[in-house]
Structure formats: structure tokens, C-alpha cells
Amino acid sequence: MSHTSVVGDSAKAVVDTGLLSNRILGSATTRKTVHKFGGSSLGTVQSLETVLSIIDQRVNDDDLIVVSANGKTTDKLVEIIGLVTQCQDTEDEAFTHLLLLIQAEHKALIQQLLDGDIECQQSLVESLNADIRQIQQWYLQQSLLENRNDLLAFGELWSSRLLTAVLNQRGRRTVAIDTRECFVLSCPVKTTLNRQRSADLLLGILESKRLHVLTGFIAVDEQGVTQTLGRNGSDYSATLAAELIDANDVCLWTDVDGIYSADPRIVPSAKKLQRIEASVARELGRLGNPVLHAKTLSPLKEKNIHLHINNTFYPQQVGSEVGQFGEIARQEVSITHSNQLIGFQSKRFNGKLLEQLQQTFSFIDVDETLQQVIISAEQAYELRYHLQELCVDFQTHSMSLLAAVGFAIRDSQWHREFVANIENSPYPTQKISVNEHSLVAFSKSDCQIEWVNKLHNRFTRKHRNIGVIVAGTGNIGETFLANFLSQQQSRQELSQVHLIGVVNSTQAWFDVDGLPADKVVAEFSQHAKPCDINGLVDWLQRHPFDEVILVDITPSETFAQSYQQFFAAGVHLISANKCANTFAQHALQDLQNRANKLDCQWLSNTTVGAALPVNYALKDLCDSGHQIEEISGIFSGTLSWLFSNFDGAKSFSQLIKDALALGLTEPDPRDDLSGLDVQRKLLILARLAGFELNLEDITCHSLVPESLVGLSKQDFLDQSHLLDTDFNNQLLAAQQNDACLRYVAKLAYVDGNLTARVGIEALDNKHAFASLNPCDNIFLIKTNWYQENPLIIQGPGAGREVTAAGLHSDLVHLCRQLNSKHQDVDIKGINS
Ligand SMILES: NC(=O)C1=CN([C@@H]2O[C@H](COP(=O)(O)OP(=O)(O)OC[C@H]3O[C@@H](n4cnc5c(N)ncnc54)[C@H](O)[C@@H]3O)[C@@H](O)[C@H]2O)C=CC1
Ligand SMILES: N[C@@H](CC=O)C(=O)O
Numbered sequence: 033m034s035h036t037s038v039v040g041d042s043a044k045a046v047v048d049t050g051l052l053s054n055r056i057l058g059s060a061t062t063r064k065t066v067h068k069f070g071g072s073s074l075g076t077v078q079s080l081e082t083v084l085s086i087i088d089q090r091v092n093d094d095d096l097i098v099v100s101a102n103g104k105t106t107d108k109l110v111e112i113i114g115l116v117t118q119c120q121d122t123e124d125e126a127f128t129h130l131l132l133l134i135q136a137e138h139k140a141l142i143q144q145l146l147d148g149d150i151e152c153q154q155s156l157v158e159s160l161n162a163d164i165r166q167i168q169q170w171y172l173q174q175s176l177l178e179n180r181n182d183l184l185a186f187g188e189l190w191s192s193r194l195l196t197a198v199l200n201q202r203g204r205r206t207v208a209i210d211t212r213e214c215f216v217l218s219c220p221v222k223t224t225l226n227r228q229r230s231a232d233l234l235l236g237i238l239e240s241k242r243l244h245v246l247t248g249f250i251a252v253d254e255q256g257v258t259q260t261l262g263r264n265g266s267d268y269s270a271t272l273a274a275e276l277i278d279a280n281d282v283c284l285w286t287d288v289d290g291i292y293s294a295d296p297r298i299v300p301s302a303k304k305l306q307r308i309e310a311s312v313a314r315e316l317g318r319l320g321n322p323v324l325h326a327k328t329l330s331p332l333k334e335k336n337i338h339l340h341i342n343n344t345f346y347p348q349q350v351g352s353e354v355g356q357f358g359e360i361a362r363q364e365v366s367i368t369h370s371n372q373l374i375g376f377q378s379k380r381f382n383g384k385l386l387e388q389l390q391q392t393f394s395f396i397d398v399d400e401t402l403q404q405v406i407i408s409a410e411q412a413y414e415l416r417y418h419l420q421e422l423c424v425d426f427q428t429h430s431m432s433l434l435a436a437v438g439f440a441i442r443d444s445q446w447h448r449e450f451v452a453n454i455e456n457s458p459y460p461t462q463k464i465s466v467n468e469h470s471l472v473a474f475s476k477s478d479c480q481i482e483w484v485n486k487l488h489n490r491f492t493r494k495h496r497n498i499g500v501i502v503a504g505t506g507n508i509g510e511t512f513l514a515n516f517l518s519q520q521q522s523r524q525e526l527s528q529v530h531l532i533g534v535v536n537s538t539q540a541w542f543d544v545d546g547l548p549a550d551k552v553v554a555e556f557s558q559h560a561k562p563c564d565i566n567g568l569v570d571w572l573q574r575h576p577f578d579e580v581i582l583v584d585i586t587p588s589e590t591f592a593q594s595y596q597q598f599f600a601a602g603v604h605l606i607s608a609n610k611c612a613n614t615f616a617q618h619a620l621q622d623l624q625n626r627a628n629k630l631d632c633q634w635l636s637n638t639t640v641g642a643a644l645p646v647n648y649a650l651k652d653l654c655d656s657g658h659q660i661e662e663i664s665g666i667f668s669g670t671l672s673w674l675f676s677n678f679d680g681a682k683s684f685s686q687l688i689k690d691a692l693a694l695g696l697t698e699p700d701p702r703d704d705l706s707g708l709d710v711q712r713k714l715l716i717l718a719r720l721a722g723f724e725l726n727l728e729d730i731t732c733h734s735l736v737p738e739s740l741v742g743l744s745k746q747d748f749l750d751q752s753h754l755l756d757t758d759f760n761n762q763l764l765a766a767q768q769n770d771a772c773l774r775y776v777a778k779l780a781y782v783d784g785n786l787t788a789r790v791g792i793e794a795l796d797n798k799h800a801f802a803s804l805n806p807c808d809n810i811f812l813i814k815t816n817w818y819q820e821n822p823l824i825i826q827g828p829g830a831g832r833e834v835t836a837a838g839l840h841s842d843l844v845h846l847c848r849q850l851n852s853k854h855q856d857v858d859i860k861g862i863n864s
Contacts, residue, residue: 101187669830
């Protein structure tokens with residue numbers, strides 16, 4: 033066989049595998065990946081263009097490409113074999129029709145994809161025509177059945193030639209490899225590869241700085257005779273190639289989104305399993321999963337190669353990854369079923385015969401007591417034939433299975449639950465087979481869709497893996513993280529919540545297997561890698577969790593401006609940062625609309641009053657029909673603390689430094705002293721109450737003189753003594769009038785007029801706002817129904833512990849919502 037090789041320039045420089053695992057994320061080193069494109073991805077010009085763009089963006093020259101035959105070519109070639117086998121009257125006509133159809137389809141693909149390159153078109157069409165003539169000749173000589181495997185091999189051969197030619201034409205130096213030159217089977221029946229010989233041959237063929245497109249599905253035996261690798265043989269070719277070249281990953285590009293927790297065509301609430309432990313995947317394959325095949329997975333075992341299932345038509349979407357993972361991924365449970373099984377019973381199913389059968393066939397269950405083996409309907413034909421040849425008497429019956437599959441499920445709490453559920457279900461079970469990673473109920477009746485749904489709901493409904501990323505490791509962030517583990521252990525709502533990332537302004541530490549919450553602060557600098565907001569957004573687009581919550585404990589406006597991107601990545605937000613909530617009205621509205629549209633939740637109850645339930649209360653009042661007429665009070669913990677403690681004994685400037693050290697102030701205390709923080713809080717409450725206004729609509733009296741505004745934070749603190757005289761004077765004046773200094777916020781809505789202001793006031797010592805504990809906030813809310821006796825909420829309004837507590841409260845609320853979230857999978861043509 034000759035190679036198709038046309039010279040061109042490869043422009044691929046950047047590695048972007050788009051893959052999930054820790055091994056890939058955060059690493060810039062090149063790693064070899066075998067990309068396999070299935071027939072559905074190669075069937076039309078349009079889908080081939082999509083494949084070409086995936087190759088352009090994601091495939092490096094070190095990688096290998098493995099292709100199936102274009103579209104349904106293999107089915108048509110098999111049909112030709114069927115015609116010849118059946119010897120029908122109309123065979124000639126049907127043969128010619130099918131062959132011409134195959135020829136025409138391939139010619140059309142060549143001409144459209146190589147549009148403008150007549151020479152290349154001609155060369156490919158000539159090869160195609162020669163192959164078609166060869167098939168005709170076999171047919172006329174009645175040797176088609178003898179050459180069955182060579183006939184089938186044409187599908188992959190044409191496909192690899194075409195893709196290679198197009199890639200070369202588009203500047204990617206590419207070589208086509210017919211795997212019959214390098215995949216040598218030591219046992220064609222079991223499709224066992226002679227690994228050493230095959231590796232030597234393949235590595236000898238690969239050319240440096242070239243991309244290689246390998247035929248899937250075909251190989252040769254030790255005598256050089258063409259062999260096929262059976263159903264899903266191209267997937268197997270890809271994993272074999274990965275093993276031979278020592279690749280890290282195999283990417284199967286197909287027309288499904290990944291592996292689901294049940295068949296999504298019949299279980300609408302099935303969720304995608306983004307990470308599947310390899311041993312669990314093998315068990316799913318053994319039980320008949322239509323995407324994962326035991327044979328495909330076998331070459332990956334020894335070398336811990338990860339397998340990715342990605343949808344060609346939605347390449348940005350995260351698919352499923354099979355490999356070795358930590359505890360979080362191992363907790364997933366899926367429900368599988370099949371009505372395509374055959375039970376064989378024979379008195380001779382014991383001893384040597386059974387042993388020998390087990391070596392040749394992949395049984396789903398073997399039961400010596402029942403003298404029964406269960407096998408897929410696909411393999412039943414061969415078993416029947418084999419037993420007949422051995423003159424073994426047997427009976428057969430249709431069977432079904434309904435199974436729960438999960439890592440070490442036999443030893444988990446699910447074992448008892450499964451048995452109880454099956455025993456109480458109408459599924460007429462013959463037996464339950466208990467395996468390390470699966471619990472399987474078998475029946476002689478079909479398994480009904482509703483039983484699959486019921487079991488799936490029971491096992492997976494509440495199991496949503498939620499990843500949490502904390503942005504901001506300062507004053508509040510550290511305290512939030514310090515309390516994370518104890519919260520996780522004590523709150524039932526957080527049982528599936530995992531800390532998977534911590535980010536600050538320059539660095540990030542991610543681990544999809546979970547970070548040690550109790551050590552994360554201490555070990556952050558040791559593990560963190562440089563990361564900016566773009567890096568974070570990138571990471572968020574590929575996370576393997578059912579839900580991800582980002583907790584923004586930064587003071588950063590830039591970070592808040594990225595919320596749009598976070599929502600676009602499907603991430604939920606909890607904000608202590610007040611910036612986004614105080615964007616211009618239209619910008620905030622856009623953001624909220626976007627979150628709603630994308631089904632993303634956004635909680636920000638600590639932005640006002642720290643952990644005090646002010647936002648909740650106000651929202652509840654409005655939702656229940658109150659019309660808000662006044663919101664007033666002391667909204668700054670810092671200013672409350674400063675003015676409560678400021679009695680002249682200690683200077684005002686020293687008190688500012690103390691408040692900063694206590695963690696009450698904003699990172700820059702001038703944001704409190706200027707009134708900006710209070711102004712923001714009043715704006716947040718006003719908007720919650722249904723008023724439309726912006727920051728500049730709230731009159732603000734700043735306590736920071738112009739001369740101290742432009743200084744660095746440290747210079748400001750050094751020069752803060754310049755404030756002391758003025759504040760001493762204000763204090764004296766207030767004291768002389770039996771009054772005290774307080775920084776007050778007030779919004780009033782009277783006769784259709786809205787006024788809002790924040791500023792310092794001298795309040796009578798008997799005023800409700802005068803006798804607060806230092807640092808307490810007070811919120812007074814008047815409505816049409818709360819007039820003379822307004823609603824008052826009072827308590828600590830700032831500080832590390834209370835703010836962290838408020839954020840944890842938001843986390844529990846949000847997880848409660850997400851845990852019970854029901855999300856149906858949309859399946860084209862079935863429910864969408
Ligand atoms: N102190 C309090 O009582 C309360 C504070 N808050 C809010 O909590 C937030 C955090 O305050 P502190 O912890 O005192 O601040 P801090 O200055 O001590 O820590 C801020 C953290 O955010 C990180 N950061 C800054 N910009 C970032 C960016 N662009 N990307 C990622 N990380 C970034 C910094 O590296 C640092 O780790 C502020 O928004 C504050 O308004 C809210 C309620 C109460
Ligand atoms: N600096 C703020 C912190 C809470 O938002 C305050 O003092 O209230």
C-alpha cells in the first residue's frame with residue numbers, strides 16, 4: 033500500500049486539547065493525543081468542515097488522527113456482502129446500484145472538499161475508480177466473500193486518503209497511514225495485537241513534523257492478511273494506537289455528548305457523567321453501554337491513558353472523560369439497562385466447558401447453580417453456533433438487565449438500597465448479581481422504561497456534584513475558607529459540595545479532585561500557579577461538575593465586570609463584592625437578565641449588613657405586596673464602630689487603624705470614610721425595593737478631605753492624623769447638645785418623590801440609631817403597612833466572622849436550590 037503525502041505547511045503551534053483532567057488543565061507541556069473521528073463526523077462536506085476546524089484548533093503534529101469510513105459507507109459495504117451471501121435474483125442490479133452509490137458519494141465529497149485543486153481531485157478520483165474496479169472484478173470472479181475484509185477496508189482507506197489530501201491542501205503537512213502496514217494481530221478472533229511488532233512498525237512509519245491520519249477498523253494477521261477489528265473497531269484502533277505511541281489521551285469525536293447516568297433517550301433527567309473511573313467504564317462496557325466498549329477500553333488499562341468522548345458538532349461542550357480520578361468522580365452512580373440479552377441454559381455448563389467458553393465469549397453473567405450464561409444478543413449467534421459445533425444441548429430465552437453501576441458499589445450504602453428497590457419494584461427479577469462495581473438484576477421479562485426512570489431517580493436525583501471556587505483570599509476570604517470544612521461536614525446540603533479552586537488577583541490553585549479545605553490557605557502559595565481572569569474563565573468553561581459556584585470575595589471592579597463571562601460558562605455566583613450590584617441600572621439589568629436566561633443563580637446577601645438577613649427581608653416584603661416608603665439606618669459597620677468608640681480618649685486616626693486591623697473596613701478604609709460603601713449599600717437596598725436609580729442619585733457626604741483622596745493607602749494611613757482636629761471639633765459640638773455623631777443613610781419615597789442621601793449627622797442621644805453596640809448596623813424599614821411601628825433589623829454589620837458566616841449562609845441556600853434542580857436532557861428528535 034502506498035502513502036498519500038502532499039507537502040504543505042503546518043501552522044499549528046498552540047496546544048489546546050480542550051480536555052478536562054488535571055493532567056491537562058494548567059499544564060503547557062505538549063502531550064500526545066489520538067483523535068478518532070467517527071463515520072457520522074465524516075459523512076458530509078459540512079461535518080467534514082467541522083472536523084477540519086477541530087483539527088485546526090486542537091490537533092498537534094505529534095498527535096495521531098484515526099478515521100472511520102465516511103458516513104454509512106461500511107454499512108453499504110456490509111450490504112454488498114449480504115447480497116452476495118444471499119444470492120438473490122436481483123443481486124446484480126442491487127450490487128451495481130450500491131457500488132455506484134458509494135462511488136458517487138465519495139466522488140462528491142472529493143470534488144466539493146478539494147474544490148479548485150483539480151490535480152489532487154483527479155488523483156483521488158482515479159484511486160477511487162481503481163478500487164471500485166477491483167471490487168467489480170472480485171464480484172465477477174465470485175471472490176468477493178474471500179476478499180470480504182479487503183472490501184470492508186476500502187471505507188477507512190478512502191476516508192483517510194480524503195482527509196489527508198484536504199489537510200495538505202489547507203497547509204497542514206499530513207501523511208495517510210493504512211494500518212494494515214503496522215497493526216498486526218496475533219489472534220484475529222480475539223483481535224489481540226502483537227504489540228511489540230506493531231509498535232515497531234508504527235513508530236518506523238511516523239514521520240516527524242507531519243500529522244498522520246490512520247485508517248481505523250483494519251489490521252493484518254501475522255501472515256499479512258487483512259482483518260477487521262469488529263464492531264466499533266475504529267475506536268479500538270484509536271486506543272491501540274494510543275498505547276503504541278505512549279499517548280496520554282484518546283479523544284473519540286462522535287455525535288453524542290458523552291456518557292450519561294442513564295440512557296437519555298428514555299430517562300430525561302439523566303445527567304452527563306463528566307468523569308468516569310476507568311474500572312467503572314469497563315463495567316459499563318461489559319454491561320452493554322452503547323458508547324463504551326470493553327474492547328476499546330482494554331488498551332488504556334496498563335498505561336493510564338485517559339479517554340474522552342466529545343461531540344464533533346458541539347466541540348466547546350465538555351464531554352465525558354474516562355480515566356483514573358479522585359474520590360469526587362468515584363461517587364457517581366449510573367443506571368443502565370438492556371433488553372437485548374439472551375440467556376443460555378445447559379446441563380453441561382460447568383467445569384472445563386464453562387471455563388473454555390468464558391475464555392472465548394464475554395458473558396454478562398455466569399451462574400453455575402442455574403446452569404445459565406447470559407450474553408448480549410449480538411454475540412448470541414456465535415455462541416449458538418459454537419455450542420452446536422460442540423454438540424452441546426441448550427435452551428435459550430430472552431433476558432433483560434437493570435443495573436446500578438458505580439465505583440466499589442458492592443461495598444457502598446447503595447447495595448442494600450438497590451436490593452430493596454428491586455425487591456419492591458414490579459421488575460420480575462430472576463436473580464441479582466453483585467459485582468465490585470455493579471449491582472445487576474436480571475429478568476426473563478423486558479425492563480420497562482418507567483422502572484429505569486424510577487431507579488435512576490432514586491439513585492441520582494439528589495446527587496449533584498457541586499464545585500466551589502473562592503476568589504479572594506484576603507481578610508474575609510481566609511475566614512470563609514477556614515470555616516469551609518466544618519460547614520461541609522455539618523450541613524447536609526453541602527454533602528456533595530467540593531472546594532475545587534482558590535483564586536487571588538495573580539494566582540490560582542485548581543484541583544478537580546478537590547482541594548484540602550483545611551489546608552488550602554496555608555498551602556496556597558506552594559501550589560498556586562499564575563492565573564488571571566481569562567485563565568479562570570477558560571477553566572470554568574471546562575469544569576467536570578454538575579454545577580459550579582464562584583464565591584467572589586474580592587473588592588475588584590474588574591472581577592465584577594467578568595460576571596457576564598462567568599454566567600456564560602454556566603457558573604453560579606455568590607458575591608460579597610458590591611461592585612456588580614452597583615453597576616449602572618441598565619448594566620445590572622443586563623447582567624441579571626443574562627443570569628436568568630442561562631439559569632444561573634446569583635446571591636449577594638452579604639453586600640449589605642454582612643450576615644444580617646436584610647436583603648432577604650426586604651425582598652420578602654416587596655414580594656408580598658408592601659410598598660416601601662423609607663429605608664434608613666446605619667449601614668456601615670466600620671463607621672458604626674468608629675463613632676461608637678470615638679469619645680475623645682483615642683484619636684480618630686488611631687481608631688481607623690484599629691478598625692482596619694479588626695477586618696471591619698473595606699480593603700481601603702477611605703471607601704468607608706468617603707461614604708461610598710454606605711452609598712453602595714443604600715443603592716442595593718433601593719433597587720431591591722424596586723426603585724430604579726444609580727449611585728450618583730444618592731447624595732453623599734464624604735469624610736475624606738480632598739487632600740487625602742489621591743494618596744496611596746499607606747500614605748493615607750500615615751497622614752490620617754490630619755483628620756483628628758476636625759473630628760474632635762465635631763465630637764465636642766455634638767456632645768454639647770447631648771448628641772452623638774453617626775453616619776446615616778436614608779431613602780424616602782413620599783408622594784412619588786424619591787430622595788436618597790448618606791452622610792454624618794449629630795443625633796440626639798435618645799435616637800434609635802444612637803445606642804448601638806460598636807460595629808452594629810441598624811436598618812429601619814417603613815412601608816404602607818409598617819408605618820408607626822417600622823420593621824427594624826439590627827446586629828453586627830461587618831467583620832471577618834460575620835461576613836464569612838453570611839457567605840456560608842448564601843452557599844447553603846444556593847446548594848439547597850441546586851440539589852433539587854431538575855434538568856431534562858434535550859435529545860434531538862425525541863423531546864426537542
Ligand atoms: N469587611 C467586611 O466586613 C465585609 C467585606 N465585604 C466585601 O468583601 C470583599 C473582600 O474584602 P476583604 O477580604 O477585606 O479584602 P482584602 O483586600 O483583604 O482581600 C481581597 C482579596 O481579593 C483578591 N483580589 C483582588 N482583585 C482580584 C481579582 N481581580 N481577581 C481575583 N482576586 C482578586 C486579592 O488578591 C485578595 O486576596 C470586599 O468586596 C468587601 O467589600 C462584604 C461584606 C462585609
Ligand atoms: N466596610 C464595610 C464592610 C461591610 O460591608 C463596613 O464597615 O460595613
